[in-house]
Amino acid sequence: MSQTVDRALNILPLLAEGPADLGQVAARLGVHKSTALRLLRTLHDHGLVYRQSDQRYRLGARLFALAQEAVETLDVREIAHPHLVALNEACGHTVHLAVHEDNEVLYIDKVESRYPVRMYSRIGKPVAITVAAVAKLLIADLSEPERRSIAERLDYPRYTPRSTPNAEAFLKELATVREQGWATDLGGHEESINCVGAPIHGTDGRAIAALSVSAPNVVVTAEELLTLLPLVRRTAEAITREYAGTTTTTTTAATTTPA
Structure with missing residues (x-):
């Protein structure tokens, strides 16, 4: 049989x-x-x-x-959580999982940093779309008309001198994120907090979630945090494989540190 x-x-x-x-x-x-x-x-x-x-x-x-x-019955949070925990154990910093819903990007899971100094965030809280790494990843994956529509209706608060100043700059950064397959927030929301993230893809190849690692610069510098990019991307790919039964290709980019 x-x-x-x-x-x-x-x-x-x-x-x-x-x-x-x-x-x-x-x-x-x-x-x-x-x-x-x-x-x-x-x-x-x-x-x-x-x-x-x-x-x-x-x-x-x-x-x-x-x-x-x-x-439709797959729960990306349930699938991703063990991978988020493993990533946290490997690097020690705060790990987030976020999705794009109803014109907002929301944290749906979080594993806290093991360091006493850490960033504040809350599951279910919308992120700052114009600066957050996870938001850039999810919006960059949309079609060009969708990206432009979102960019043109957003406000651009100057959280810090590094915040995205306007729609033109936001669209330019989204184009870069779309091409390279990863994103950062280096002091754009809070001057003392840096973040690096990667997308998680569904069965149709579209980004259905994004994960990130965040840390205060008193714990790790931006340059040191960026060295975690290959690990972050491998984690996102592992979740993609389990969720969608496939993976994205990150070859050279996944094994090199951005300048």
């Missing part, structure tokens, strides 16, 4: 490449056409494959429905 199940499941990645006829399926599985037909009929009965008018088979609508249901 296990061999039958294995063969049936091997049909699905074949059809993911495109429609295939009975002979192609049998050849890929290395079985007689009668065996392949029996497997295809079983999958067809369950809606996992569909027989077209040209007698070729393709993936069935039920398979897509199941995939969507599975995605």
